[in-house]
Structure formats: C-alpha cells, structure tokens
Amino acid sequence: NFVLTQPHSVSESPGKTVTISCTGSSGSIVNNYVQWYQQRPGGAPTMVIYEDDRRPSGVPDRFSGSIDRSSNSASLTISGLKTEDEADYFCQSYNSGNEGVFGGGTKLTVL
Amino acid sequence: QVQLVQSGAEVKKPGASVKVSCKASGYTFTDYYIHWVRQAPGQGLEWMGWINPHGRGTNSAQKFQGRVSMTRDTSISTVFLELSRLTSDDTAVYYCARVGPAGAVGGFFDNWGQGTLITVSS
Numbered sequence: 001n002f003v004l005t006q007p008h009s010v011s012e013s014p015g016k017t018v019t020i021s022c023t024g025s026s027g028s029i030v031n032n033y034v035q036w037y038q039q040r041p042g043g044a045p046t047m048v049i050y051e052d053d054r055r056p057s058g059v060p061d062r063f064s065g066s067i068d069r070s071s072n073s074a075s076l077t078i079s080g081l082k083t084e085d086e087a088d089y090f091c092q093s094y095n096s097g098n099e100g101v102f103g104g105g106t107k108l109t110v111l
Numbered sequence: 112q113v114q115l116v117q118s119g120a121e122v123k124k125p126g127a128s129v130k131v132s133c134k135a136s137g138y139t140f141t142d143y144y145i146h147w148v149r150q151a152p153g154q155g156l157e158w159m160g161w162i163n164p165h166g167r168g169t170n171s172a173q174k175f176q177g178r179v180s181m182t183r184d185t186s187i188s189t190v191f192l193e194l195s196r197l198t199s200d201d202t203a204v205y206y207c208a209r210v211g212p213a214g215a216v217g218g219f220f221d222n223w224g225q226g227t228l229i230t231v232s233s
Contacts, residue, residue, distance in 0.1 A: 033218075050211075050221070
C-alpha cells in the first residue's frame with residue numbers, strides 16, 4: 001500500500017525559503033512522477049509542479065520541485081516567500097496499479 | 112480556456128445515492144481522462160477513481176468499489192459520479208479533475224472543477 005507522508009505544517013517568514021517534503025512508504029518514488037498542488041482556503045486545488053520538477057505556465061519561478069532518490073522523497077521549495085503563498089500543499093503520485101495517491105497535506109504559514 | 116463546471120451542492124439522507132456532474136469545455140472532451148477526488152471537511156484529498164471519456168473504461172479505489180459508478184455523455188461533454196449507500200463519512204467536497212497530458216490515465220491534474228459539497232445527514 002503506497003503512502004505519501006508530508007509534514008503536517010511548516011512556517012516561515014516573508015522573503016525566506018521553505019521546503020516541504022513528501023516521502024514514499026515503499027517501492028520507489030521515482031517509479032511515477034510526483035505533482036504538487038496548492039489549495040487556498042475555500043478553493044479548489046491548483047497545480048504548481050508536475051512531473052517532479054516542471055512548472056506550469058503562470059506559476060512563479062519561486063516554486064521548484066525535486067526528487068531525492070536516496071531518501072525516496074520529493075520536495076517542493078518556495079523561495080522569496082509571500083503572504084499569498086500561505087495555503088495547504090499536497091503532493092500526489094500513483095501506485096503500481098495506476099491509482100492516485102495524495103500526501104496528507106502540509107499547511108504553510110507565512111508570518 | 113479549459114473549464115470544468117460541476118453541479119450544485121446537495122443534502123442527502125443516509126442510505127441514499129447522489130449523482131454529481133462535471134461539464135467540460137474548452138478542449139476535446141474525449142482526449143483527456145477525468146479523475147474524481149474528494150475532501151472531507153478539514154481533511155486532505157482522497158482519490159476516488161477515473162473515467163476514460165473516449166472508451167468508457169473506469170477504475171476506482173478499492174474502498175469505493177461496489178458503490179461508485181462513473182459514466183459519461185459525450186453529446187454534452189459531461190462526466191458523472193454516482194455514489195450509493197451514503198453514510199455521514201461521505202460528507203465531503205467532490206472534485207472532478209482533468210488529467211494531462213492527453214491520453215494519459217495517470218498524469219497530472221491540470222484543471223479542476225470548482226467542487227460540489229455533498230452533505231449526508233438525517
């Protein structure tokens with residue numbers, strides 16, 4: 001049973017850099033691409049990173065994604081934090097049966 | 112532009128069924144898989160399943176098998192999610208999401224519907 005684990009919450013000051021991790025429970029996280037979604041209160045999720053490290057048009061280059069094979073984890077890094085980045089962030093991938101899997105979500109506070 | 116517009120909020124009694132619609136526009140409907148994701152109040156995102164609008168194939172998470180049905184009507188570019196034998200645990204916002212790239216079953220959710228709140232209460 002493939003599970004993605006994220007920290008429950010992170011906080012950082014405006015202008016700083018924060019990294020959110022997403023660790024796979026079994027197998028290898030590199031077997032399928034990882035996506036990251038931002039969800040502001042009351043809104044639908046929006047994609048900020050796809051296929052591990054690609055950024056959709058319209059997403060600022062302050063957002064970046066990476067994979068660390070040695071720790072079987074993916075990371076979302078946001079630099080130059082702005083108050084508007086305050087949101088929940090979810091990582092997402094697939095298991096071996098092509099079923100979607102989401103991480104539990106990380107609440108980012110920018111204070 | 113790509114849009115997914117879902118049906119409105121509903122209140123259902125335990126044991127009932129609900130059918131949520133998701134109308135697509137701005138792209139060729141049959142070229143992209145649609146997935147369904149739900150979010151209980153204050154909780155995370157939960158993947159439910161997918162439908163291939165081109166060939167009708169579907170797949171759902173094991174926990175929903177036997178009480179979920181995903182269908183589509185290509186004449187109106189709309190997919191439907193029907194969930195039966197509702198309990199209070201099914202109270203959630205239900206989202207449809209388009210998967211890119213075209214033709215990929217397990218890709219990225221590049222466009223989402225606005226969500227439909229389903230409340231199950233006696």
